[in-house]
Amino acid sequence: MDQPNQSYSRGSQDKTLLAMTIGQAFDQTVAQYPDGEALVVRHQQRRYTWRQLAETVDLHARAFLALGMQVGDRLGIWAPNCDEWLICQIASAKLGVILVNINPAYRSSELDYVLKQSDCQWLVCAGSFKTSDYHAMLQALKPELRGLISLDPSPPPEFLPWSQLADLGAGVPPEQLHSRQASLHFDQPVNIQYTSGTTGFPKGATLSHHNILNNGYMVGESLGLTAQDRLVIPVPLYHCFGMVMGNLGCITHGTTMIYPNDGFDPLLTLTAAAEERATGLYGVPTMFIAMLDHPRRAEFDLASLRTGIMAGATCPIEVMRRVINELHMSEVQIAYGMTETSPVSLQTGADDDIERRVTTVGRIQPQLETKIVDDAGNTVARGVIGELCTRGYSVMLGYWNNPDSTREAIDAAGWMHTGDLATMDEHGYVCIAGRNKDMIIRGGENVYPRELEEFFFTHPAVADVQIIGIPDERYGEEIVAWIKFHPGHVANELELLSWCKDRIAHFKTPRYFKFVDEFPMTVTGKIQKFRMREMTLEELKRN
Numbered sequence: 001m002d003q004p005n006q007s008y009s010r011g012s013q014d015k016t017l018l019a020m021t022i023g024q025a026f027d028q029t030v031a032q033y034p035d036g037e038a039l040v041v042r043h044q045q046r047r048y049t050w051r052q053l054a055e056t057v058d059l060h061a062r063a064f065l066a067l068g069m070q071v072g073d074r075l076g077i078w079a080p081n082c083d084e085w086l087i088c089q090i091a092s093a094k095l096g097v098i099l100v101n102i103n104p105a106y107r108s109s110e111l112d113y114v115l116k117q118s119d120c121q122w123l124v125c126a127g128s129f130k131t132s133d134y135h136a137m138l139q140a141l142k143p144e145l146r147g148l149i150s151l152d153p154s155p156p157p158e159f160l161p162w163s164q165l166a167d168l169g170a171g172v173p174p175e176q177l178h179s180r181q182a183s184l185h186f187d188q189p190v191n192i193q194y195t196s197g198t199t200g201f202p203k204g205a206t207l208s209h210h211n212i213l214n215n216g217y218m219v220g221e222s223l224g225l226t227a228q229d230r231l232v233i234p235v236p237l238y239h240c241f242g243m244v245m246g247n248l249g250c251i252t253h254g255t256t257m258i259y260p261n262d263g264f265d266p267l268l269t270l271t272a273a274a275e276e277r278a279t280g281l282y283g284v285p286t287m288f289i290a291m292l293d294h295p296r297r298a299e300f301d302l303a304s305l306r307t308g309i310m311a312g313a314t315c316p317i318e319v320m321r322r323v324i325n326e327l328h329m330s331e332v333q334i335a336y337g338m339t340e341t342s343p344v345s346l347q348t349g350a351d352d353d354i355e356r357r358v359t360t361v362g363r364i365q366p367q368l369e370t371k372i373v374d375d376a377g378n379t380v381a382r383g384v385i386g387e388l389c390t391r392g393y394s395v396m397l398g399y400w401n402n403p404d405s406t407r408e409a410i411d412a413a414g415w416m417h418t419g420d421l422a423t424m425d426e427h428g429y430v431c432i433a434g435r436n437k438d439m440i441i442r443g444g445e446n447v448y449p450r451e452l453e454e455f456f457f458t459h460p461a462v463a464d465v466q467i468i469g470i471p472d473e474r475y476g477e478e479i480v481a482w483i484k485f486h487p488g489h490v491a492n493e494l495e496l497l498s499w500c501k502d503r504i505a506h507f508k509t510p511r512y513f514k515f516v517d518e519f520p521m522t523v524t525g526k527i528q529k530f531r532m533r534e535m536t537l538e539e540l541k542r543n
Helices: 022-032 050-066 083-095 108-117 134-141 162-170 174-182 209-223 240-251 266-275 285-292 317-326 354-359 403-409 449-457 493-501 529-542
Strands: 008-010 037-041 046-049 074-078 098-101 122-125 147-150 189-197 200-208 230-232 256-259 280-283 307-310 333-337 344-347 368-373 386-392 416-424 430-434 440-442 445-447 462-472 476-485 512-515
Touching: 022 050, 022 083, 022 209, 022 240, 037 050, 037 083, 046 050, 050 083, 050 162, 050 174, 074 083, 074 108, 083 098, 083 174, 083 240, 108 134, 108 200, 122 134, 134 147, 147 162, 189 209, 200 209, 200 449, 209 240, 209 307, 209 333, 209 344, 230 240, 230 266, 240 256, 240 280, 266 280, 266 285, 280 285, 285 317, 307 317, 317 354, 333 354, 344 368, 368 416, 403 416, 440 462, 440 476, 445 449, 449 462, 449 476, 462 529, 476 529, 512 529
Parallel strands: 037 256, 074 098, 074 122, 098 189, 122 147, 230 256, 230 280, 280 307, 307 333, 476 512
Antiparallel strands: 008 368, 037 046, 189 200, 333 344, 368 386, 386 416, 416 430, 440 445, 462 476
């Protein structure tokens, strides 16, 4: 229901919201498709039917009961994509335990902050991933947790091996799990996801069963998912794209989940899509570009593909054309949202023309509302730029232990203020005019300058720092650090890169450094970041 002259739109009311917990929805799908293929994890060479997955999930949920996990306890998961990630996601939901997603690229300072801010009691972690030695970082940090569980087959002695959980679970009667599950309701918190804020440290968006189960369901409905579909999920599970749009979208439709690898690899993703006869594929534009440009792409028969989602950054029209023509994804859709809205609030449709799929982020999802407002909070006319706001079932419960930031984000009428600038056309399609003015999106990862600036301030030589983003063909944007040193102090680029290496995630590490004595400012003393971007681009052009 649209207001023709105002930038306000209400989504369809035809699709009913699921009034159940994630555990109930999972059990319903298991009962409906017990012998259907639920999960394929290619790099671990593991396959599960829905019945087999349910048996594994319940056994591990009973093991968590044996360890003493209570309703509302926080269980951190710090691991790349694997079957154990999904098992933890469903098992914790069945117990009312709140899963805390930890980015696999996090280093020690980021990990320490998240564990303390969420007051995590338990942590499931991989032994290592890429250049990160998780065990060594945790041994150095010595976090105050009730228990550490490692996915590594031979972890150090202070870690409980994941392989021992099955025996622990076998000692707990199934009735105990059923009793716990029956005591839960769908508005309880089930997940905390950390999203960087413009004012410094990451904030934990707290999401309920109702938030994320329904968002996964509505995304799947838009894609037309069924129990005959097979979805390749190369995007990270720690992010809403993987665990909500991927896992929960599939669970609510009986669709097969396919993990091609622990992290994104274009060749392994193409191989999985072809060999598993996938019908759907997820990714950010950089992933699709990597697959399209892979020298071996022509070897793969991808005729089974029909749909999928491209999200996380603006999609160039040529990339969209190639995805439709060369990957056979005629029904590929664009989705827009934020972690705080579970995540998707706007989505294009399968029958939208190519121009709408690249120039807009679609229309408001069913059972949600959107409006675009000016600085005074008034709804603007169609076609006028303003701040995008969303209201409805998808809006988070709030930021974990952070009522002030929650009040700043969600107003008294329940509207989530996204901080993104947008316009709405006469048909309700929304165009994003610009992200939060400073946010950088590098390869699909959100990087907030303020968080990085806070980090660089802790370096003994740094007196002041400003972080900006500049356009980049490969990653969409790259990070530039303008740095001013304390008098008598200096550091070169190599030293700063080395200092970043074990402290912050690789995607937050600046690509370029510029050492200055002052920053461009207005007469009133405000930093002119737009001027810094211009100067950096000019300098790079000259070099």
